[in-house]
Amino acid sequence: MTSNDIRKATIAVMVDNEPGVLARVVGLFSGRGYNIDSLTVSEVDEAAHLSRITIVTRGTEMIIEQIKAQLRRLVPVHRVSDLTVEGAHVERELALVKVASSGDKRVEALRIADIFRARAVDSTIGSFVFEITGSVEKLSAFVDLMRPLGLVDVSRTGVVAISRGPDAL
Amino acid sequence: MAQDRMTGSEILIKALSDQGVDVVFGYPGGAVLPIYDALFQQNHLRHILVRQEGGAVHAAEGYARSTGKVGVVLVTSGPGATNCVTGLTDALMDSVPVVCLTGQVPTHLIGNDAFQEADTLGITRPCTKHNYLVRHVDDLAHVVHEAFHVAKSGRPGPVVVDLPKDVVTAPGSYTPPARARHRSYNPRVKGDLSRIEEAVDLLAAAKRPLIYAGGGVINAGPAASQLLTNLVDTTGFPTTLTLMGLGALRGSHKNFIGMVGMHGSLEANMCMHDCDVMLCVGARFDDRVTGRVDAFSPDSTKIHIDIDASSINKNIPIHVPIVGDCAYVLEDLTKVWKSRQARPDGKALAEWWDRIERWRARKSFGYKPSADVIKPQHALDLLNARLRERDDVYITTEVGQHQMWAAQFIGFEKPNRWMTSGGLGTMGYGLPAAMGVQVAHPDALVIDVAGEASVLMNIQEMSTIAQYRLPVKVFILNNRWMGMVRQWQEFFFGGRYAESYMDSLPDFVKLAESFGAVGLRANGPDELDSVIDDMIAAPKAVIADIRIDPDENVYPMIPAGAAHNQITMSPDDEVKLDAAHKDEGMVLV
Numbered sequence: 095m096t097s098n099d100i101r102k103a104t105i106a107v108m109v110d111n112e113p114g115v116l117a118r119v120v121g122l123f124s125g126r127g128y129n130i131d132s133l134t135v136s137e138v139d140e141a142a143h144l145s146r147i148t149i150v151t152r153g154t155e156m157i158i159e160q161i162k163a164q165l166r167r168l169v170p171v172h173r174v175s176d177l178t179v180e181g182a183h184v185e186r187e188l189a190l191v192k193v194a195s196s197g198d199k200r201v202e203a204l205r206i207a208d209i210f211r212a213r214a215v216d217s218t219i220g221s222f223v224f225e226i227t228g229s230v231e232k233l234s235a236f237v238d239l240m241r242p243l244g245l246v247d248v249s250r251t252g253v254v255a256i257s258r259g260p261d262a263l
Numbered sequence: 264m265a266q267d268r269m270t271g272s273e274i275l276i277k278a279l280s281d282q283g284v285d286v287v288f289g290y291p292g293g294a295v296l297p298i299y300d301a302l303f304q305q306n307h308l309r310h311i312l313v314r315q316e317g318g319a320v321h322a323a324e325g326y327a328r329s330t331g332k333v334g335v336v337l338v339t340s341g342p343g344a345t346n347c348v349t350g351l352t353d354a355l356m357d358s359v360p361v362v363c364l365t366g367q368v369p370t371h372l373i374g375n376d377a378f379q380e381a382d383t384l385g386i387t388r389p390c391t392k393h394n395y396l397v398r399h400v401d402d403l404a405h406v407v408h409e410a411f412h413v414a415k416s417g418r419p420g421p422v423v424v425d426l427p428k429d430v431v432t433a434p435g436s437y438t439p440p441a442r443a444r445h446r447s448y449n450p451r452v453k454g455d456l457s458r459i460e461e462a463v464d465l466l467a468a469a470k471r472p473l474i475y476a477g478g479g480v481i482n483a484g485p486a487a488s489q490l491l492t493n494l495v496d497t498t499g500f501p502t503t504l505t506l507m508g509l510g511a512l513r514g515s516h517k518n519f520i521g522m523v524g525m526h527g528s529l530e531a532n533m534c535m536h537d538c539d540v541m542l543c544v545g546a547r548f549d550d551r552v553t554g555r556v557d558a559f560s561p562d563s564t565k566i567h568i569d570i571d572a573s574s575i576n577k578n579i580p581i582h583v584p585i586v587g588d589c590a591y592v593l594e595d596l597t598k599v600w601k602s603r604q605a606r607p608d609g610k611a612l613a614e615w616w617d618r619i620e621r622w623r624a625r626k627s628f629g630y631k632p633s634a635d636v637i638k639p640q641h642a643l644d645l646l647n648a649r650l651r652e653r654d655d656v657y658i659t660t661e662v663g664q665h666q667m668w669a670a671q672f673i674g675f676e677k678p679n680r681w682m683t684s685g686g687l688g689t690m691g692y693g694l695p696a697a698m699g700v701q702v703a704h705p706d707a708l709v710i711d712v713a714g715e716a717s718v719l720m721n722i723q724e725m726s727t728i729a730q731y732r733l734p735v736k737v738f739i740l741n742n743r744w745m746g747m748v749r750q751w752q753e754f755f756f757g758g759r760y761a762e763s764y765m766d767s768l769p770d771f772v773k774l775a776e777s778f779g780a781v782g783l784r785a786n787g788p789d790e791l792d793s794v795i796d797d798m799i800a801a802p803k804a805v806i807a808d809i810r811i812d813p814d815e816n817v818y819p820m821i822p823a824g825a826a827h828n829q830i831t832m833s834p835d836d837e838v839k840l841d842a843a844h845k846d847e848g849m850v851l852v
Contacts, residue, residue, distance in 0.1 A: 110447060121388055167572075
């Protein structure tokens with residue numbers, strides 16, 4: 095509890111899919127000065143009106159525990175799970191990466207995309223849009239490599255995560 | 264289930280009645296006219312018309328804290344709602360159950376910058392426990408019932424229900440309160456038994472134990488205060504209370520060692536610093552209690568009982584966290600203590616009490632009496648002596664020096680008798696809060712111990728007090744300064760008294776009379792007795808203007824940034840701070 099080491103935490107939060115719920119979560123983080131590395135949200139159960147929020151944050155153990163306790167205090171929050179400490183989990187992010195170039199640079203961009211298993215989802219004479227999924231680090235590495243090859247635009251989703259094994263959240 | 268078609272306003276009033284509401288504090292306006300029209304046509308709910316919406320929220324807080332029930336507020340959209348923000352924040356910080364019904368422009372105008380439109384939901388989100396916008400009349404009853412459940416269960420707090428004008432005029436059907444479990448909000452009341460057993464083992468083995476209890480005990484109901492008292496009687500442990508917890512253990516109990524914190528007693532703060540096992544019950548290690556966090560109670564094992572898991576390990580690392588309602592946990596803890604036939608370490612406890620008595624003997628709330636000028640402590644001593652003769656006294660305060668003196672010098676023998684703004688420190692709280700208390704307890708003696716600066720912040724409520732013939736007593740310790748600001752400027756800002764002196768104060772006697780109340784004044788110590796007697800005897804509202812020594816400071820004091828054992832006892836005591844901590848204290852509040 096008293097450790098001052100900063101750790102990363104990937105937290106999954108199941109919430110009622112109702113207006114304002116995201117504002118409650120985001121307001122909690124800004125109001126109490128917690129850090130957000132990334133945040134994603136989407137409805138995952140239409141019948142039960144449940145959305146799943148995945149938040150990547152960092153802080154000391156005491157801060158991470160505070161974040162979880164504060165999240166659990168929100169009325170529309172059903173479950174809060176710290177995937178980072180609750181066993182193995184999978185984290186993925188998706189990015190759309192636009193590269194505009196010609197000649198050797200265009201060929202090189204396509205070759206690197208192939209190595210990273212990125213798919214071209216749009217193509218013009220002068221540009222590609224690549225779709226790539228993977229870890230945050232892999233996406234960042236890909237974006238860095240595209241920079242000298244004509245990178246013009248990047249859109250990333252932020253991390254989504256799920257635990258390994260048969261159990262639900 | 265569904266009953267005959269009613270309008271949204273009628274549904275609202277039925278829902279309030281079914282929630283046991285008997286009084287609403289409010290102020291009408293365009294968006295809530297349909298609700299006021301429905302109020303006009305019924306006899307279940309009493310409406311108290313305040314003079315500013317902020318007063319309505321504080322009145323509801325006073326009502327709630329003195330009864331244990333939910334306080335209810337009804338205000339219009341836009342400015343009606345925004346005026347409530349301070350009171351809502353106050354209720355959030357001090358865990359007071361309040362339901363605030365706000366009018367809203369019709370749903371089709373929301374977002375259009377309509378007349379008297381404000382984003383009430385957005386504005387009140389961070390200052391409420393939860394808030395709702397009712398979009399359909401058929402959701403209205405359910406939302407109101409849920410709002411009451413959320414406000415009063417778990418850690419209590421304020422809940423806003425925003426009501427668009429078209430929703431309260433539309434026809435719909437009523438749903439009675441349901442017993443169903445809430446989908447996601449189900450606060451835990453029973454504590455983990457293995458943790459409770461661990462706590463009992465620690466307490467039984469303690470050499471220098473301390474019980475530190477707070478507002479959570481009051482919020483858990485009178486039974487929790489009784490259980491706390493039983494535990495103190497059984498163990499013989501010294502017990503301190505926070506500002507919010509005063510009354511949870513009777514002030515005259517021999518084991519009560521005074522309030523803890525910045526202006527708490529020497530013995531309470533020294534016990535905090537030197538104890539080896541601390542049992543925190545429903546308190547939250549607020550910075551006014553802990554002082555310097557890295558020097559806080561360095562040698563103790565800490566047990567923390569709180570219904571709000573986020574209060575545990577927030578400021579101070581806790582060894583044994585117990586999440587649950589104070590009453591439930593104290594009951595289980597007492598059972599385990601008895602079933603194990605636990606005994607405190609008698610010899611160690613006797614030595615500990617010897618040390619405590621030596622601290623106590625220094626009389627840290629002492630002051631130098633004067634024959635020429637009224638010392639505020641003396642005024643409160645005399646007042647307290649009169650109050651001890653009766654069992655129907657409720658005290659509210661404003662915020663500042665007078666608040667701390669009231670906490671130090673007035674004894675509270677029961678819970679729910681002391682209403683003060685602890686967390687937010689809201690000047691202007693006491694007068695409207697006293698009004699709410701008096702509405703709930705029409706025959707009781709309700710006194711707002713005030714400062715002249717604070718009381719002016721909501722002085723308009725004297726008009727409400729007059730309208731409803733509420734016999735509230737306002738006991739102003741008038742030093743012509745914002746006393747606590749002046750004290751900090753004296754200690755920490757080289758005596759440069761920037762904007763803390765108030766010129767052109769009203770004549771409080773004439774002010775009282777202009778509202779049909781009794782105005783009294785004491786200029787010197789020899790006038791105090793009769794002013795206090797006349798104030799208590801008056802069958803109507805009173806403002807007593809007590810002209811006190813303008814230079815008096817609140818002692819003892821642990822300056823911000825200092826540890827408990829660096830307490831300053833009196834003006835003769837140097838502020839025991841090295842330069843580094845003094846600088847640190849400057850930036851602290």
